[in-house]
Amino acid sequence: MHDEAVVNMADVTVADYAANIRAYLRENMTAFKDVELDDEDNIFERGFFTSLFAMQLLHYVESTFDVEVPDDYIMLRNFSSVRRLADMVADLKRTSGE
Amino acid sequence: MSEVDRSDVIARARSFAETELAPRAAEFDREERLPHDVVRRMADEGFLGASIPAKWGGLGLDPLAYGELTEIIGKACASTRALLTVHTSIVATTLLELASKRLKEKYLTALARGEKIGCFALSEENAGSDAAAVETTYTGKGDTFVLNGRKKWTSFAGIADLFLVIASDNGVTSAFVVERDMPGVETRPMSGFLGNRATHIAEVSFADVEVPAENLIAGIGAGFGFVVNTALLHGRYSIAWAGVALAQAALEEMCSYATRREQFGVKIGTQQLVQKMVADAVTNVAAARELCRRAGRFLAPRNADAAMETNIAKYFSSTIAQRATSDAVQVLGGNGCWSGFPAERLFREAKILEIIEGTSQLQQVMIADFGYKKYARKNQSQ
Numbered sequence: 001m002h003d004e005a006v007v008n009m010a011d012v013t014v015a016d017y018a019a020n021i022r023a024y025l026r027e028n029m030t031a032f033k034d035v036e037l038d039d040e041d042n043i044f045e046r047g048f049f050t051s052l053f054a055m056q057l058l059h060y061v062e063s064t065f066d067v068e069v070p071d072d073y074i075m076l077r078n079f080s081s082v083r084r085l086a087d088m089v090a091d092l093k094r095t096s097g098e
Numbered sequence: 099m100s101e102v103d104r105s106d107v108i109a110r111a112r113s114f115a116e117t118e119l120a121p122r123a124a125e126f127d128r129e130e131r132l133p134h135d136v137v138r139r140m141a142d143e144g145f146l147g148a149s150i151p152a153k154w155g156g157l158g159l160d161p162l163a164y165g166e167l168t169e170i171i172g173k174a175c176a177s178t179r180a181l182l183t184v185h186t187s188i189v190a191t192t193l194l195e196l197a198s199k200r201l202k203e204k205y206l207t208a209l210a211r212g213e214k215i216g217c218f219a220l221s222e223e224n225a226g227s228d229a230a231a232v233e234t235t236y237t238g239k240g241d242t243f244v245l246n247g248r249k250k251w252t253s254f255a256g257i258a259d260l261f262l263v264i265a266s267d268n269g270v271t272s273a274f275v276v277e278r279d280m281p282g283v284e285t286r287p288m289s290g291f292l293g294n295r296a297t298h299i300a301e302v303s304f305a306d307v308e309v310p311a312e313n314l315i316a317g318i319g320a321g322f323g324f325v326v327n328t329a330l331l332h333g334r335y336s337i338a339w340a341g342v343a344l345a346q347a348a349l350e351e352m353c354s355y356a357t358r359r360e361q362f363g364v365k366i367g368t369q370q371l372v373q374k375m376v377a378d379a380v381t382n383v384a385a386a387r388e389l390c391r392r393a394g395r396f397l398a399p400r401n402a403d404a405a406m407e408t409n410i411a412k413y414f415s416s417t418i419a420q421r422a423t424s425d426a427v428q429v430l431g432g433n434g435c436w437s438g439f440p441a442e443r444l445f446r447e448a449k450i451l452e453i454i455e456g457t458s459q460l461q462q463v464m465i466a467d468f469g470y471k472k473y474a475r476k477n478q479s480q
Contacts, residue, residue, distance in 0.1 A: 031470035044323075051230070052405075052464070054323030055331065060402040071198045074324050075317035 013093075017065065018086035024060055025082065028053070039082040054079050061085065067092040104163050110143055111167050115174035123175040126296035127443055130289055132177055137257070140181060141212020145171070148182070150190050154202060155210035161394035165339045169387075172343030176447040177296035179343065183336040183455075184253050184297075185209065189216030189262050191332045193275070196316045196325060204312075205260060205275055217258035218329055219249040219276075219302050227460055229264070230322045234304060236265040236272060241311045243274060245282075245304040255285050256298030262329070263304070264321050271321030275313045282307035293443075293450040331405050333455040334412040335397060338390045341415030344448045345386060348419075348426035349379040351441050355430050366429070375425040382418035389414050406468050413461035416451035423448040 018039060026037060029048050043049050057079045062069055067089060078088045119136070126132055140146050149164040150156025159167065168187075172179030190209040193202060208214040225231040234247025245265055255261065261276040261283070276283060282305040291299060315325050353376060356367030366372050389411040396404040423445040427434035434441040452458045 028471060030467060031474045051323035052327060055327040056402050056405055058324065059400050059404065063400060063402060071196055071316045073317070074196060075319045076323045077319065079323070 014086050014090045017089045018082050020064065021085045021089075022082050024064075025049075028056070037082070039086075041082075042080045043082075044076065044080055051076060057085070061089060065089045065093070067096065104159065107144070107148070107157055107159065108163065108166055108170065111145065111170045114139065114143060115170050119171065119174035119178055123177075124437065124440065124443060126175060126177055128295075128437075130295045131298065132181065132257075132296045136178060137181065137212070137215065140178065144211075145182065146186055146212035146215075147190065147210025149186055150194055150206065150210040154194065155207035156190075161335065161397040162391060165335070165390055165394050168336055168339035169343045169346070172340045173347045175296075176340065176344065176443075176450075177294055179336075179340055180253055180294050180297045181215075183333055183340065184218055185212075185216050187332040187336040188218045188329045189260070192262065192325060192329045193315070195328055196320070197275075198312070200312055201275065201315065209260070214259040215254060215257055216260040216262060217252055217254040218333075219252050219255065219261045219263045220326065220329075221249065221251045222247070223250055227457060229326055230271060232264050232266050232271065234263065234265040236267050236274065236309075238267075238311075239308070242308045243272075243311060243314065245274065245276065245307040245309060247304050249302040249304075251288070251299060252285075252302050253294065253297040253299050255300035255302045256287050258298075261302060262315070262325075263302075264326060266321070270319045271326075272318050273315040273321040273325035274309050275315065276304070276307060276309055280307050280309065293447040294454075327405070330455055331397075331408055334408045335390075335393060337451055337455045338386075338393060338408065338411040338415040341412070341417075341419035341448070341451050342383060342386045342390055344419040344444050344451070345379065345383045345415070345422040348422040348441065348444050348448075349376070349383055351439070351444070352376060352379065352422075352426040352429040355433070372429055375429060379418075379422040379425060382422060386411070386415040386418050406464070409456070409461050409464050409468075412455065413458055413465060416448070417458060419448040419451055 022037065022039065025043060037048065044051055054076060058069060058074065061067065069092065073088060078084055144157045145167065147156030148159045148167050152158045168179060168182055171182060190206060193206050205214065209216050220229055222232055222234065224233060234245065234249065236243045236245050245263060247265065259278050263274050263276045264271060265274065284303045285300040288299045288301060356372050356376065357365060359366045393404065393407040393411040396407040423441070426441040427445050430439055430441045433439045436442065
């Protein structure tokens with residue numbers, strides 16, 4: 001019972017991160033693409049963003065979630081979908097003890 | 099850095115620029131080399147580590163003060179300013195933001211102190227604006243990466259100790275710090291450029307160069323999305339201030355000349371068509387400087403909008419620099435077309451700014467895309 005409650009709390013937190021990230025991505029998607037964005041979509045491979053957007057995403061993640069992304073996390077894969085971004089934020093929060 | 103220290107740095111930069119750089123800028127341009135004593139002095143003054151924190155051997159200037167320093171140096175000598183752009187803004191700052199602690203310890207302090215000079219090896223024969231198309235390759239081999247390929251138009255490659263190299267492994271782009279002394283690295287000087295003539299531009303070739311794995315910057319695949327974009331963000335910020343510098347220099351040239359030169363029995367500055375050029379330059383310089391300061395305020399806290407604000411500043415500043423320097427040539431007439439006056443050199447240098455660190459056309463594409471996203475009304479009924 002106790003363990004289940006912990007898992008649920010963690011899910012809520014990751015879901016919150018994902019919601020924030022999804023909203024930010026939608027706000028910044030090109031104005032000419034009227035498409036649905038799924039949490040698993042690779043935003044670069046699907047052409048929603050060019051890799052030019054990666055640095056903006058890095059700054060957004062660090063300033064919005066108050067985390068520092070270590071250099072070994074800095075690879076396009078970690079920034080390529082809502083899900084991966086949310087998981088990375090959760091991972092960094094966990095590592096920093098929050 | 100305290101306000102007093104910051105003022106001291108700016109005052110030292112102004113003195114050095116006005117008394118030692120400006121009088122020699124034409125000579126550097128003509129001889130196509132930046133003398134060793136100038137590079138040494140830039141290092142000794144701490145300017146080559148101006149924007150790097152004191153912890154890593156730099157002066158720790160914030161983006162606004164660093165911008166002011168860039169304008170001061172750039173107004174006196176474009177090639178010396180280019181050393182700040184390449185070495186400090188692009189190479190050192192990118193290592194500061196993205197390199198591992200081990201890599202920073204290995205190179206960053208030496209770069210900040212100017213003990214080693216860095217350059218950015220990105221462009222190739224077939225990879226200019228399309229920077230992701232680099233053909234220089236890397237392959238993993240034990241605890242090293244092996245690099246092969248050829249870079250072109252690499253500013254300061256002729257004198258650099260360290261090369262920040264962008265390479266690809268079947269489309270996966272990564273970035274490495276390569277030392278000049280590593281076997282297989284060769285440079286060949288290039289000359290005959292329109293501007294930036296004293297920036298020791300060279301081709302760089304890599305033939306089976308073995309680079310330690312720890313010299314990889316950030317992760318595998320971070321080369322374009324992160325390293326190149328970080329490098330170009332800071333490079334563009336520097337170029338934006340370089341535009342202000344050249345436009346300010348051109349403004350001073352045209353005002354000085356127009357208030358002295360007489361034709362038809364009057365000073366040419368009293369002619370309304372000359373006044374139009376002066377008025378446009380005064381207005382545009384002020385506007386460009388404010389756009390640069392605005393970008394600097396976004397850069398300071400690593401704001402997510404910093405890149406677009408910097409694109410806007412770079413686009414505007416380089417555009418008005420071209421306009422102001424062209425008008426300076428026009429106001430000076432025959433003297434403007436002659437190397438005995440600075441106007442023709444400023445004109446040549448300004449054109450470069452519309453091309454390097456992302457052409458004006460690429461800036462326009464990115465700014466327009468930003469405009470559509472920001473200003474197109476949502477849920478339009480028609």
